[in-house]
Amino acid sequence: MLSGKRVLLIIGGGIAAYKCLDLIRRLKERGAAVTPVMTRAAGEFVTPLSVSALAGEKVYTDLFDLTDEAEMGHIQLSRVADLVLVAPATADLMAKMANGFASDMATTLLLATDTPVMMAPAMNVRMWEHPATQRNLAVLRGDGVAVVGPNDGDMACGEFGPGRMAEPLEIVDAVIGAVAAGPLSGKRIVVTSGPTHEPIDPVRYIANRSSGAQGTAIAAALRALGAEVVFVTGPAEVSPPDGVEVVPVETAQQMRDAVHAALPADAAVFAAAVADWKVVGASDSKIKKQAGQLPTLSFEENPDILAEVSQMADGRPGLVVGFAAETDDVVANATAKRQRKGCDWIVANDVSPATGIMGGSENAVTVISDSGAEGWPRMGKDAVARQLAARIADALV
Ligand code: C5P
Numbered sequence: 001m002l003s004g005k006r007v008l009l010i011i012g013g014g015i016a017a018y019k020c021l022d023l024i025r026r027l028k029e030r031g032a033a034v035t036p037v038m039t040r041a042a043g044e045f046v047t048p049l050s051v052s053a054l055a056g057e058k059v060y061t062d063l064f065d066l067t068d069e070a071e072m073g074h075i076q077l078s079r080v081a082d083l084v085l086v087a088p089a090t091a092d093l094m095a096k097m098a099n100g101f102a103s104d105m106a107t108t109l110l111l112a113t114d115t116p117v118m119m120a121p122a123m124n125v126r127m128w129e130h131p132a133t134q135r136n137l138a139v140l141r142g143d144g145v146a147v148v149g150p151n152d153g154d155m156a157c158g159e160f161g162p163g164r165m166a167e168p169l170e171i172v173d174a175v176i177g178a179v180a181a182g183p184l185s186g187k188r189i190v191v192t193s194g195p196t197h198e199p200i201d202p203v204r205y206i207a208n209r210s211s212g213a214q215g216t217a218i219a220a221a222l223r224a225l226g227a228e229v230v231f232v233t234g235p236a237e238v239s240p241p242d243g244v245e246v247v248p249v250e251t252a253q254q255m256r257d258a259v260h261a262a263l264p265a266d267a268a269v270f271a272a273a274v275a276d277w278k279v280v281g282a283s284d285s286k287i288k289k290q291a292g293q294l295p296t297l298s299f300e301e302n303p304d305i306l307a308e309v310s311q312m313a314d315g316r317p318g319l320v321v322g323f324a325a326e327t328d329d330v331v332a333n334a335t336a337k338r339q340r341k342g343c344d345w346i347v348a349n350d351v352s353p354a355t356g357i358m359g360g361s362e363n364a365v366t367v368i369s370d371s372g373a374e375g376w377p378r379m380g381k382d383a384v385a386r387q388l389a390a391r392i393a394d395a396l397v
Contacts, residue, residue: 003031005179008081008115010106011051013041015156016088016122016165021046023087023168024054030172035081036060039093039106060105074105078113082179086110088122088165091133097145098136118146118178122165124157146242148174173224177243182226183393188265189227190317191219191244192272192305194236196252200297201283208273211359212236215271217385219244222269224386225393230262234272237359252278252302259305266396267319269388270306270343278302310342319395321388324348325358331366331373338368345369347388367391
């Protein structure tokens, strides 16, 4: 999967540096060559000897090593790689990267490179949440640095929260998505996700319980297979995935306009829980409470984005996938929905409160296509997404 690819791995000085030993192994198992670079602080956590033994290559540690400068200058070192991966990216390293410091080998390489950069942050939860780190993160994202993690969890310092470095296999998946030519390379896919908010007045709105988790996982899985993904998302609880074009929207009408603006595409996946109705004549000013009087809201239908796109006479994506969140007669209702809307596949699920699927981390879906209904076992939303993305890849080749 990564054969012929070279990763320049910059190891920062944090306790998570120990995970880099496993990360190197996993990258190499998939065929990547790994050139390791360690900051001085990284040497306090792992030894250059173990890093170079696993990488099977020399470790670069010091900017002013004249032998290396003669052998291969730091600029070339950063440029022969397909990806520069910073793991763990400590708060200090992120601050230096965001501000363009070139004070040691690692930061000089990062400033000199014209190769895509990915980082896996790892630090204490308070340091991660500190406005300075969040500012640096925003700057780095703006500079095009891809970010994997951090995850929530117990930390070496005894606290709990976001700050744990992503696991080596998650980082490897992100690396594959960034550098490998996947089966969906060259394919453009529009994904809708999340709920919509339909305003009543400037402070009140009608919403639903969609967290956006399934749509986000699908966008990430399609991206990991190499697709160019336009991710049109309502106000979701989960953050959008890296490496996709994010189009944030609020209402169904905005989502519709954003989807049409993103076409043409090879496929479209409509995972959003779009509000069926909007309030007629939403007020521009806050509706005042008046003793003894209740406001009357009337509704009109929102555009049905899935049906519109499925029935486009010109420029219809080759594959249109809809979702059907049902509480009764899931397969029968979803099969009828597929006919009515005109999409190719419907991914149906039972969202009765007892299933815990709406807002939860698992999903049990039935995929309905012209070859019938296929029930998939209950699994994590990420696993559903990967399986669906693989099926989309099969359908598009
Ligand atoms: O009609 P229902 O809301 O049950 O259909 C669900 C499917 O239709 C989902 O794929 C959803 O994203 C899509 N949809 C849409 N626009 C709407 C309503 C639903 O795209 N206004």
